[in-house]
Amino acid sequence: MYEFEFIRPKNIAGAVEALASEDAQVLAGGQTLLPTMKQRLASPETLVSVAAIKEMIGLCTDDDGRLCIGAATTHAQVAAQSNYRALAQMAAHIGDPAVRNRGTIGGSLANNDPAACYPSAVLASDATVVTNMREIPADAYFQGLFTTALEEGELIIEVKFPIPEAACYKKFLQPASRFALVGVFVAKFPDRCRVAVTGASEDGVFRWSDAEEALNSEFSSDALASVLLEADGMISDVHGSASYRSHIAGVMAQRAVSEIVAET
Amino acid sequence: MAKIALNVNGQPVSGDVEDRMLLSAYLRDTLELTGTHIGCDTSQCGACSVHVNGALVKSCTMLAVEADGTDVGTIEGQAASDGSLNVIQSAFKQHHGLQCGYCTPGMVMAAAALLKETPKPTEAEIRSYLEGNICRCTGYHNIVRAIQAASGQ
Numbered sequence: 242m243y244e245f246e247f248i249r250p251k252n253i254a255g256a257v258e259a260l261a262s263e264d265a266q267v268l269a270g271g272q273t274l275l276p277t278m279k280q281r282l283a284s285p286e287t288l289v290s291v292a293a294i295k296e297m298i299g300l301c302t303d304d305d306g307r308l309c310i311g312a313a314t315t316h317a318q319v320a321a322q323s324n325y326r327a328l329a330q331m332a333a334h335i336g337d338p339a340v341r342n343r344g345t346i347g348g349s350l351a352n353n354d355p356a357a358c359y360p361s362a363v364l365a366s367d368a369t370v371v372t373n374m375r376e377i378p379a380d381a382y383f384q385g386l387f388t389t390a391l392e393e394g395e396l397i398i399e400v401k402f403p404i405p406e407a408a409c410y411k412k413f414l415q416p417a418s419r420f421a422l423v424g425v426f427v428a429k430f431p432d433r434c435r436v437a438v439t440g441a442s443e444d445g446v447f448r449w450s451d452a453e454e455a456l457n458s459e460f461s462s463d464a465l466a467s468v469l470l471e472a473d474g475m476i477s478d479v480h481g482s483a484s485y486r487s488h489i490a491g492v493m494a495q496r497a498v499s500e501i502v503a504e505t
Numbered sequence: 506m507a508k509i510a511l512n513v514n515g516q517p518v519s520g521d522v523e524d525r526m527l528l529s530a531y532l533r534d535t536l537e538l539t540g541t542h543i544g545c546d547t548s549q550c551g552a553c554s555v556h557v558n559g560a561l562v563k564s565c566t567m568l569a570v571e572a573d574g575t576d577v578g579t580i581e582g583q584a585a586s587d588g589s590l591n592v593i594q595s596a597f598k599q600h601h602g603l604q605c606g607y608c609t610p611g612m613v614m615a616a617a618a619l620l621k622e623t624p625k626p627t628e629a630e631i632r633s634y635l636e637g638n639i640c641r642c643t644g645y646h647n648i649v650r651a652i653q654a655a656s657g658q
Contacts, residue, residue, distance in 0.1 A: 247507060247524040247570045268568075275527075275566050276548050288524075292571065317560070337637025338618065339551065342560040343567065419636065 242278040249290040253297065253398060257373050259289040260394045267291060267396060269313055269348030272340050291347070297398060300324075307369075308404055312347025312397040319346060327408035328366070331358050331426070334412060336419045347397040350382075353389050353445060355476070356420035360446035362410060365426035365437035368402045376401075385444045405430050407505050409497040413440075413489050415480055423486050425449075425493035429501060433457055436494060441475050441486045452494055461502060462495040509573040513538070514582030522569045528562075529553045531569035532579060540580035540610050544639070551638030554611035555579050561618035563637070580610035583617065593617055593655040602651030604642035611638050616652045625656050 247268075250256045259265060266285035268274060269292075277283045291297055297313040300322050308325045320333035320341065335341055335349075335358050349359040350370060363370070363379045370377045373396045382390045391397070405428040412424040421440035428435045434456040436449045455464045470490050475483035510519035513536060522531055529546075532538045532555070541564055544552030548566040555564045556578035583591050590598065593616050603609045612635070619626055619634040626634070631652050632645070640648060 242525050244523075244525055247568065249570075271568070271571075272548065272566055275568070279546065288568075290571065337551070338615070338634055339554055339561045339563045339637045340548070342557075342562055 242275075243281065243284045245278075245285055246287045247290065248287060249293045251293050253294060253373060253396065256289050256291055256294060257394070257396055259287065260396060262287055265289055265394075267348075267351065269345040269351075270315060270340075270343035271348075272336070272344040273348065273352050273354070291396075297347070303401065306404065308402040310346050310400050310402070312350075312399055313345050314347075316341035316344050316346070325366075325402055325404045325408070327405075327410055327426070327428075328362055328402065331362050331410040331412075334358070340419075346400055350400065351389065351391060351397055353383060353387050354420070355386050355442065355445040356415070356418075356422070356424075356440040357446075358410070358412065358421055358424055358439065361421075361424050361426040361437040361439040363400060363402075364446055364448060365428040365435045366402045366405060366408065367428070367430075367435055368400050370397055371399045371401060372397050380448075383446050388445070403430075407501045409500045411493040411497040411500075413493055415440075422480055423489040423493055425490055425497055427456070427494060427497040427501065429456075429460060434460065438470075438490050438494075441470075441490050443474055443476055449490070449494070456498065460498065462499045465491065465495050465498060507570045507573070509570055511572050511574060512576045514577075514579060524568070524570055526569040527565055528555070528557075528567045528569050528572050528577070529564035531572070532564060532577070535569075538579050538581050542607055542610055544607065544611075549637075549639065550608070550611070551615060551635075552608050552611040554614040554638065556614060556618060559618075559621070561615055578614070578617075580613055583613060593620070593652070596651040596655035597648070600647050600651040600654055602644065602648045604640075604644045608638060608640045608642075612640070612648055616655065619652070620656055625658060626652070628653065 264286035268288040268290045291313045297311040316332045316335045323329035408428040410426045412421045415422040423440040436452040439446045470487040472484040472487040475486045477483040542552040544550035553564040
């Protein structure tokens with residue numbers, strides 16, 4: 242990889258200041274960024290590590306009962322410590338154990354890979370992405386393939402999850418990459434359901450509104466049987482065609498709902 | 506350049522490293538601990554797996570400067586100081602858990618991390634934990650048997 246300068250600030254203010262310099266980039270767990278830099282697909286001049294910023298690591302519950310996860314918290318920590326069970330289970334199956342020991346929630350969200358797991362959990366749970374500048378609701382945060390609402394120099398500090406009444410994430414694994422070929426996160430709140438799909442669309446993670454409507458009128462996997470996801474706009478590659486992915490999204494959604502129904 | 510100081514297999518080491526140097530390169534080229542293998546160098550294969558503060562990590566996907574102040578464990582630290590193999594290494598030998606041996610250091614480090622978290626893993630738990638460690642001889646059956654044996658099962 243190209244040369245860069247490595248900085249490890251101890252607090253958020255120091256990180257924000259370092260990020261203001263030209264071609265500076267946040268380094269969280271580095272599980273995507275370092276391989277990308279090795280391939281010379283990214284060449285930041287400065288890497289600003291957030292690993293030493295204690296206030297960005299760990300889980301807690303706020304006054305509204307929301308689960309707050311520091312942006313530099315690893316997948317392994319979320320898997321072990323989250324009281325939001327569906328989220329813990331999702332985190333426990335990202336990548337492999339070594340990746341989970343380094344990769345972070347903030348890194349996953351800032352990158353917004355179209356096949357990553359976390360974006361679907363954040364979107365379905367109606368979570369809020371908190372940065373050094375503002376609070377961004379999930380519906381406004383994800384803006385397409387590797388694209389988010391984050392501005393230049395903006396740093397994710399934490400993510401706040403309202404905890405649904407019940408939730409389930411079902412991932413159809415792409416076994417070589419361990420990413421989702423298609424993943425569906427279903428979150429059931431007292432007044433509504435939210436369904437988010439990752440891995441499927443050319444525009445990245447999205448809310449499947451037809452499925453949400455069907456589940457709002459009747460929460461059962463049968464209610465989804467006649468809801469079809471349009472193949473138009475879905476990813477088509479060597480691992481699966483667009484129509485295959487839209488079909489799998491339906492199957493994963495039904496499995497997630499069945500599991501929720503069985504457990505409640 | 507950055508100055509780093511860390512413990513490797515219980516021994517303090519320190520020195521200057523280039524900011525872009527990977528932990529795998531630091532271990533192999535600077536410290537000459539060549540038991541940590543570089544297989545793919547793309548974070549896929551797990552041959553370079555080491556422990557950082559006790560957690561399994563792919564050393565090709567971590568910078569040496571990020572290891573400043575940590576405790577790093579490599580395959581060289583698994584055997585006793587007199588060279589006698591530990592229970593995992595012995596089980597790999599006894600159950601023929603290696604063929605060409607290239608993936609073995611990573612497999613042993615992964616197995617050690619697993620057994621610390623889950624002392625009596627099921628076969629499914631072992632296979633799941635080894636998802637990030639690839640054996641291109643496809644010798645998985647004996648690797649799994651070796652880890653089961655090492656756990657006293």
